[in-house]
Amino acid sequence: MAWCGAASGVELLPIFGNQRDITMATSEIIPESGPVHPSGGTVYATPYIAPAHGFVGLGERPKKFNEKDFKRWQQKMLFYLTTLNLARFLQEDAPDLGENPDRQTVAVVDAWKHSDFLCKNYILNGLDNALYNVYSPMVNAKALWESLERKYKTEDAGSKKFVVDKFLDFKMVDSKTVISQVQEFQLILHDIHAEGMVLGESFQVAASIEKLPPTWKDFKNYLKHKRKEMKLEDLIVRLRRIIASPRKRPIIIIKKPRQMWSSK
Structure with a gap:
């Protein structure tokens, strides 16, 4: 101090x-x-820069990062460092001493290095042991923060592609209940939203209709020609009503293959 x-x-x-x-x-x-x-x-x-010990409790320290959900961990760590008045060291380089620095300039630089040391080690202590060993040689908090971003934001981009692929490949089948498959599709939409990709509700409704199984073809065409916009919740309610009514439920016709008989 x-x-x-x-x-x-x-x-x-x-x-x-x-x-x-x-x-x-x-x-x-x-x-x-x-x-x-x-x-x-x-x-x-x-x-x-004095850490605000009276403002932050031990329970607010982020859990250790173990290479999963980097974006969430990064946001929590950024908030934690902000409450300690140390977040600025994530972007600052060490001040230059210049030529023939006086004692006060040297003292200012030493104080900066001390606060940067605290910031860097708060981040390191937020990593699990394996990652701590990898990143502990970093020279300062800024280099450590940027190194983590380069590695794990790239991996986050890969996870976005994975979620989008799940969305595009998802198809409902007649062998499962429609409601359970709609709920499964909703989870995929939730994952897309969690990755920071925003889909309008009209798009979500249209996509859900398009994913309905083949036996729902007439119902799909009926919904496509409706002029009134529908919310996703309204679509699920309507599907439940159709399933609950035997008269409205689509009929699955299973055709048996013809048997070929040969005379002996």
Whole structure:
């Protein structure tokens, strides 16, 4: 933690806030020459982003990432780091010391490195042991975060393709109940939505109608020519009514193959 010496040089006070706040605060507390510590050295104020320990409870720490559902884990970790005032280190590079830096510049850079170290290790501790060993050599929080994104966002893109393929390949059959298959199709639609792909309800209804089994051909044509838009819930209610009514239920006709008889 960075400390600021009071004017008497006896008590050390922690400095919080951004660089502008620190500059304003230290201009009132520290003379240009800097206060003198009892040991004889000058004490310089350095910026430090204080973790908000009073705001975050231990229960809010994200569960360890085990290569599943990266997007959700990333969002939770980002929120966690934000509550600790450390999220900015996911995008920042270390400040440049420049040539012949003075002590205060060195102290500022050291304080930045300390906060970056905290941010990096919060992320590492959010990985399971196998991933921790892989990513622990990363030089800073930004490099670690970007490396995780490059690997697992690409894999997320692969999972999107998998869900889309399931959607396109899904076909209802006569050997299963229509309602159970509609519910199965709804789960696929839910997976598509979870991957960030938004499908309008009209499209979902049209797709569900198109997926109905072959024996529902007349009903499919009837719905296609209806001008009034229908919600997915309305479609399911109508299907339930049809199934509950034997007179309206489509009849499955099974044709037996002809037997060929030969005279001896």
